[in-house]
Amino acid sequence: MQKWQLTLTILTAATLLVSDARAQSGGGYDLSWWTIDGGGITFATGGTFDLGGTVGQPDASNALTGGAFSLTGGFWFAPCIAHSGDVDANGCIDDADLLAVLFAFGNTGSGLGRVDTNCDGVVDDADLLQVLFHFGNGC
Secondary structure (H helix, E strand, C coil): CCHHHHHHHHHHHHHHHHCCCCCCCCCCCCCCCCCCCCCCEEEEEECCEEEEEECCCCCCCCEEEECCEEEECCCCCCCCCCCCCCCCCCCCCCHHHHHHHHHHCCCECCCCHHHCCCCCCECCHHHHHHHHHCCCCCC
């Protein structure tokens, strides 16, 4: 190794040692989209934030936290969408819809489907009245 090469190597090493690494400072934060998961995609919004997630997240059981933010991953659910009483979604509110609500009357929970016409988690008189009020529509 020649003397000038040795000098250049030492100068380069010295420069790297004395330079300091700085973290990003100031401005906003960046939470970029990134995934190694499979499945569909669903978005949630709130204020100025948008968050997308996928089905089958491997981090579904652990809360991810940082500063004032916390995110619990998991599987997305199908939201309940309130409707006018067409329980079987055939475009007609008829006796089949009325019977479906009557047979499910008193049931509670999140898996009620369309018989919970107002999405309150219980099949009750409010759901029955919804079907009765719109009975015969769309037929």
